[in-house]
Amino acid sequence: MIVGVGCDVVQMNRFLGKEELFAKRVLTTQEYEQWKVYKERRRLEFLAGHFAAKEALVKAMDIPSSIFDYEIYYENQKPKVKKEGYQIHISISHEKEIAMAFAVVEKERL
Numbered sequence: 001m002i003v004g005v006g007c008d009v010v011q012m013n014r015f016l017g018k019e020e021l022f023a024k025r026v027l028t029t030q031e032y033e034q035w036k037v038y039k040e041r042r043r044l045e046f047l048a049g050h051f052a053a054k055e056a057l058v059k060a061m062d063i064p065s066s067i068f069d070y071e072i073y074y075e076n077q078k079p080k081v082k083k084e085g086y087q088i089h090i091s092i093s094h095e096k097e098i099a100m101a102f103a104v105v106e107k108e109r110l
Contacts, residue, residue, distance in 0.1 A: 001106060001107050001109070002104060002105070002106050003060075003061070003062040003086075003105050003106065003107045004059070004060035004061055004062055004103075004104075004105045005060055005102075005103065005104050005105075006055070006056035006057060006058065006059030006060030006061075006102070006103045006105075007056050007059070007100070007101070007102050007103075008051075008052040008053070008055035008056040008059065008100065008101055009052065009098060009099070009100045010048045010051055010052045010055075010098070010099045010100070011048075011097055011098060012044050012045065012048040012094070012097050012098065012099055013097055014048070015044060015047055015048055015051075016044070019043060019044065019047060022047060022051070023035050023047055026047065026050065026051050026054070026067060027047070027050060028071040030071060030073070031050060031071060031072060031073075034046070035047060035050075045094040045099060048094070048099035049092040049093075049094060049099045049101060050072055050092070051067070051099075052092065052099050052100055052101035053070075053072055053079065053081075053090050053092050053101035053103065054067035054070050054072070055067060055101070056090065056101045056102055056103040057070050057081065057088065057090070057103045057105070059103070060103040060104065060105040061083075061086075061105055062105070062107070069083075070083070072090070079091070079092050085107065085108055086105055086106065086107060086108060087105075087106040087107075087108055088103065088104070088105050088106075089103065089104040089105075089106075090102065090103045090104075
Protein backbone atom coordinates (compact mmCIF):
# COMPACT_ATOMS: atom_id res chain seq x y z
CA MET A 1 0.00 0.00 0.00
CA ILE A 2 1.39 3.41 -0.99
CA VAL A 3 1.66 5.65 2.07
CA GLY A 4 3.22 8.67 0.42
CA VAL A 5 4.69 10.40 -2.59
CA GLY A 6 7.29 13.14 -2.41
CA CYS A 7 9.12 15.37 -4.84
CA ASP A 8 11.87 17.95 -4.39
CA VAL A 9 13.68 20.33 -6.75
CA VAL A 10 17.03 21.98 -5.97
CA GLN A 11 19.06 24.62 -7.76
CA MET A 12 22.55 23.15 -7.90
CA ASN A 13 24.28 26.54 -7.60
CA ARG A 14 22.97 26.59 -4.01
CA PHE A 15 25.90 24.30 -3.17
CA LEU A 16 28.62 26.05 -5.21
CA GLY A 17 31.66 26.95 -3.12
CA LYS A 18 30.22 25.01 -0.18
CA GLU A 19 30.21 21.49 -1.60
CA GLU A 20 32.47 20.00 1.06
CA LEU A 21 30.47 21.55 3.90
CA PHE A 22 27.13 20.37 2.50
CA ALA A 23 28.52 16.93 1.62
CA LYS A 24 29.66 16.37 5.20
CA ARG A 25 26.27 17.54 6.52
CA VAL A 26 23.95 15.75 4.10
CA LEU A 27 25.71 12.55 3.05
CA THR A 28 26.30 9.43 5.11
CA THR A 29 29.87 8.17 5.43
CA GLN A 30 29.39 5.72 2.56
CA GLU A 31 27.72 8.33 0.33
CA TYR A 32 30.51 10.80 1.16
CA GLU A 33 33.19 8.31 0.10
CA GLN A 34 31.39 7.80 -3.21
CA TRP A 35 30.97 11.58 -3.67
CA LYS A 36 34.73 12.13 -3.23
CA VAL A 37 35.47 9.87 -6.23
CA TYR A 38 33.62 12.15 -8.64
CA LYS A 39 34.99 15.23 -10.36
CA GLU A 40 33.56 18.78 -10.37
CA ARG A 41 30.22 18.75 -12.23
CA ARG A 42 29.31 15.15 -11.31
CA ARG A 43 30.09 15.91 -7.65
CA LEU A 44 27.65 18.79 -7.71
CA GLU A 45 24.96 16.67 -9.40
CA PHE A 46 25.46 13.84 -6.91
CA LEU A 47 25.23 16.14 -3.89
CA ALA A 48 22.21 18.09 -5.11
CA GLY A 49 20.46 14.93 -6.30
CA HIS A 50 20.96 13.15 -3.00
CA PHE A 51 19.76 16.18 -1.07
CA ALA A 52 16.62 16.38 -3.24
CA ALA A 53 16.00 12.63 -2.88
CA LYS A 54 16.27 12.76 0.90
CA GLU A 55 13.91 15.75 1.03
CA ALA A 56 11.45 13.87 -1.20
CA LEU A 57 11.66 10.88 1.15
CA VAL A 58 10.89 13.01 4.21
CA LYS A 59 7.82 14.36 2.41
CA ALA A 60 6.67 10.87 1.37
CA MET A 61 7.10 9.03 4.67
CA ASP A 62 4.12 8.43 6.93
CA ILE A 63 6.29 8.80 10.03
CA PRO A 64 8.36 11.77 11.22
CA SER A 65 11.87 11.59 9.79
CA SER A 66 14.76 13.74 8.63
CA ILE A 67 17.20 13.61 5.74
CA PHE A 68 19.73 12.04 8.10
CA ASP A 69 17.58 8.91 8.42
CA TYR A 70 18.29 7.76 4.85
CA GLU A 71 21.23 6.39 2.91
CA ILE A 72 21.06 6.15 -0.85
CA TYR A 73 23.02 3.40 -2.57
CA TYR A 74 23.02 2.08 -6.11
CA GLU A 75 22.08 -1.28 -7.61
CA ASN A 76 22.46 -1.64 -11.37
CA GLN A 77 22.99 2.13 -11.54
CA LYS A 78 19.59 2.79 -9.94
CA PRO A 79 19.25 4.66 -6.64
CA LYS A 80 17.90 2.58 -3.76
CA VAL A 81 17.00 3.22 -0.13
CA LYS A 82 16.31 0.68 2.60
CA LYS A 83 13.98 1.34 5.52
CA GLU A 84 12.67 -1.56 7.56
CA GLY A 85 8.96 -2.14 6.97
CA TYR A 86 8.91 -0.07 3.79
CA GLN A 87 9.56 -0.47 0.11
CA ILE A 88 10.95 2.77 -1.29
CA HIS A 89 11.22 3.79 -4.93
CA ILE A 90 13.24 6.86 -5.85
CA SER A 91 14.31 8.58 -9.01
CA ILE A 92 16.94 11.32 -9.28
CA SER A 93 17.46 13.55 -12.30
CA HIS A 94 19.63 16.54 -13.26
CA GLU A 95 19.27 19.11 -16.01
CA LYS A 96 21.52 22.14 -16.39
CA GLU A 97 21.32 23.84 -12.98
CA ILE A 98 18.46 21.80 -11.53
CA ALA A 99 18.40 18.52 -9.62
CA MET A 100 15.13 16.85 -8.80
CA ALA A 101 14.01 13.69 -7.10
CA PHE A 102 10.81 11.75 -6.72
CA ALA A 103 9.98 9.19 -4.04
CA VAL A 104 7.16 6.69 -3.67
CA VAL A 105 6.91 4.92 -0.31
CA GLU A 106 4.99 1.69 0.23
CA LYS A 107 4.39 0.02 3.55
CA GLU A 108 5.28 -3.66 3.44
CA ARG A 109 2.45 -6.03 4.25
CA LEU A 110 2.77 -8.10 7.37
